[in-house]
Amino acid sequence: MAKEITVNLISGRTIQQGVAIEGGKEKPLYRTACGIIEMDNEDLKKLGAWKSTNVRVTSDHGSVIVKAIEATQGPHPGVAFIPMGPWANSVVDPNTYSTGMPTFKGTPVKIEVAINEPILLGIELVQKQCGVKVG
């Protein structure tokens, strides 16, 4: 049982993400839809994590807490998926290699179990990272 594993992170749309962004990004449903990381069963076993465990995802560009769930569109061992949104964008590679386009797909990340850490709401997560004072 490893304490942390390294996987290749990609992000993208899901239909639940689409419904959540139109339903209101301030709502908990947005977190349910996008504050997750879809992992292959094999990778969950390697990490020694149960399904629906909170995990910390860390890359060279940042760190975020999300819920690890079993891949809904797998198998894809070695690849993990966070739906597009502020959770994924806390860790993706912002380098555009002079094209204007960040590297949203293909960021190496470390995953470790963080069972007691809370997953923040979408707007809250961005405000906290940007140091915005909220009244």
Added chain:
Amino acid sequence: MTKTVTDVICPFCGTLCDDLEVVVSDDGKQLLEVYNACVIGTEKFLHSQAKDRVTRPRLRQADGTWKEISYDEAADYTAQMLAKAKKPLMYGWSSTNCEAQSVGNEIAEISRACCDNTAAVCHGTTLIAVQDIGLPTCTLGEVKNRADRVIFWGCNPAHAHPRHMSRYSIFPRGFFTGKGQMSRKLIVIDPRVTDTAKMADVHLQIEQGKDYELLNALRVALKGEWLPDVVAGIPKEKIREAADMMKSGRFGIIFFGMGVTQSIGKNHNIDEAIAVTKDLNEYTKFSIMPMRGHYNVTGSGEVFAWQFGFPYSVDLTRGFARYNPGDTSSIDLLNRGEVDAMFTIGSDPGAHFPISAVKHIANVPSVCIDPHLTPTSGVSKLHVPVAFNGVETGGNCYRMDNVPIDCRKVVEPPAGMLTDEQFLVMVRDRLKKLKGAA
């Protein structure tokens, strides 16, 4: 009594479905039901009726609380912010109509702004590739009526464009595709076994980030030349099977998405995909089309292109339009800390830009024009809620195949709310006075 509005356009994705039916109250003030739309489109229409919707502009105070202000005060604030800034960034535009985009371009010209649309994080690299080598494309009508080979490369329409397959690409019975799905062969290239891939005749589960290699191998296979045993995680037999399937069709179409545009290789992946299309035209008829995301991101590119000559990443700071992605593109401008004011409309960079770029938005004067509460409104100094385009106001939009379609207004916005265009006109007129422009 209620009334039903027919032939309503859905303002969610680039498919721009035009067959929705919306039930509204007799006085036209309440939207009650939505028919024919996908679950996302339905949510968009219904969310316009939310009771907790913000209906007046709000200015962030020093203690972090919001203070409600009038649209006049909001327009004053926005105009002054743009007038003072040396290098403002005007970003978004993809969830508003072409009329508003055009007024926005006037504002950008007066304030000498950098302007960019959501292609920056979507199909920007596609636009670079199209400028490199062109684009043999067609309309979705031709796909429906003719296509018997459909390739989805790095896109997942089952989730991102939910009615694309039923209206155009897989299931509909067209003029030359009378048996619907039975008339078509479907090839999906994706590193995950997506819900789209599950329907495919051939799924190539590519190693992530190896799109260029596989596209190149397909070109080799089309010519019947030597291939290594495995390319991008796919055995050569499977590559040849896909190549033969593509060649044997009468009319083929490659749809491609973020899997190609955002992975390493970027515009060069698209170059190669277009080259595959060109090669296939030596054997049969083939087209290629980007799966555009926002419902009017295509329109924003069109409006930028006809007014400034470039489809995105336009820099007007020198008084004329310059275009140099990597230099004049939003993410790079923000990451280098060059922007001194941020104007966002019809998009949510707060949620969809890498956090390093969002941090810079939070550090400069900023205005967010959006009917929703979003991470962008959450880090902006001024939030201006407006009427929902395509629901509470009409206007022109472009479908992913560059076909312009007029959206329809189906319901009245809450009393006293302005549309994007009305608010932008107020800002433009004030800015003209501040800058002494004619």
